[in-house]
Amino acid sequence: MTYSASDPGENQTISDVFILLQIVLFLVLLVTYLVALMGNLLVILLIKLNPSLHTPMYFFLVNLSFLEICYTSSVVPQLLVHLLVEQKTITIAGCAAQMYVITIMGLTECCLLAAMAYDRYVAICHPLHYSTIMSGRACAQIASASWIISISVEVTTWIFRLPFCGSNRIHHFFCDIPPVVKMACTDTSKNEIMVFTVSVLFIMSPFLLIILSYICIISSILKLQSAEGRRKAFSTCSSHLMVVTLFYGTALITYLRPKSSSTPDSDLIISLMNTIVAPVLNPIIYTLRNKEVKGAFRKTLEKKTYRFKLIKIT
Template sequence: MQLHQFTPDDDWLQIVLFLLLLVIYLVTLIGNLLVIFLIKLNPSLHTPMYFFLVNLSFLEICYTSSVVPQLLVHLLVEEKTIFIVGCAVQMYVFTILGLTECCLLAAMAYDRYIAICNPLHYRTIMSGQVCAQLAGASWTIGISVEVAQTTWIFRLPFCGSNRIHHFFCDIPPVVKMACTDTSKNEIMVFTVSVLFIMSPFLLIILSYISIISSILKLQSAEGRRKAFSTCSSHLMVVTLFYGTALITYLRPKSSSTPNSDLIISLMITVVAPVLNPIIYTLRNKEVKGAFRKTVEKSISSHNQRN
């Protein structure tokens, strides 16, 4: 079975969209790879916060790569089809990475909570083993939950129109194609969203309530500013990611339209991954300092060779 995926009908618009998405995709790859290399090359950044940031950047690269390359191809060819197996694989990868990122953002919030609310025991609590366990748990939850959910979805009978009014195989548009009662699947999607998207989100909120409470108790204005600056980047990324995810999977079916679904999905898969490295680099003095040192070291090494 082949599925026909949505792209704009206007050839000129397809070319413009192709060039725009290609630039954004390349910036996403370069930005996230730069963050990973900077952290790996600078021992001063080998801390729990940056360990999680490396994992987040890797996730973002895989996340956007599961969707954008195929979309770029479909913008250049006339036959915009994908086999049902390819559609299933895309959904497996996309949903696993998405849920893993939800859990990883919660782990990052816990790290900031310990750093600000319990700083004297930070190194003991957030040991390398604990960080690895939190990252591993994020992947385990993402894989186990989404493999089960996606497998159940693709056991549905698909018939009639095989056109997806979407640019990739996301859960809502694929479920709409089933020619049977999908109420149980919709309940399952909603339940998974509440348990595994809302639960990490609530943990993040609780962490930040404690963080803000601790920051406000600091007597020094400079201390409050410095403490909040270590959390602001993560808070912006959480707001961007969860805002679009909650709108996509928890809003009422009656308020969903094909065009609004496309815009929201573009925000999740294209805009968020390119903004995250920008947020973490432009607002982070340590990362900017590490970048400066790496460039200076590279220039010095090049001059010595010549």
């Protein structure tokens, strides 16, 4: 079906449909963002309020939930604003800041997921030395190193030194590295090599550590005589494995696939998965599949209900 530009009635109909779609998309994204915020905040509060969850695994989970809040908050609010205004613009400084925050969050998540895999490795393969190896001090040092290393990796400056030409239109919903590099009107091969190198070092290295940890974990689990013991051991790792698969699946496709196989539509879908869908799914994965977290949630609700009844009686 074709539309005549000279018919004002049809133009008005198309405009109304477009505005309606924008409103629907705005509401969907707003609800998704609020769910992501509440889910990750709930995980942090549950762990902080329940001493039984003050273990290395949940310490790293608090860091991961805080990271997810920062990650999605660096993208979605700006996207929501752009859905409400006609001129969808962002300053160069704002674009650089957004890219810098996203890069830090992504690299830190790689390191934290590797740290969580190492924690599971020590817990299953060296249970007698677990409390010594994964002490509170050691966990704090690992988490601090993850953040410091990520902050020190300077990719954004290299990219924004490139000359940009044309309309400076980003075919994306936020300032991610691949779409911004495509805007440059010069040879970007060196920059692409730099991004690829950083991706290999800070995405693939933790990924290889995760794989190595789980090879040792699976080998130890299979040696257990009890079927119930094997089931419990696998269940402690299943949530982490699901989050690793979701995160690394999108990260590897985004930053390590050949440039020839990249299209604007596929980049948008992958980025939506990483920046909006993953922060919503991760708290659900760690709560619905974790008996300790569900138990802590029930205890917290019971305590709050009991206190509320006491206040009401008095």
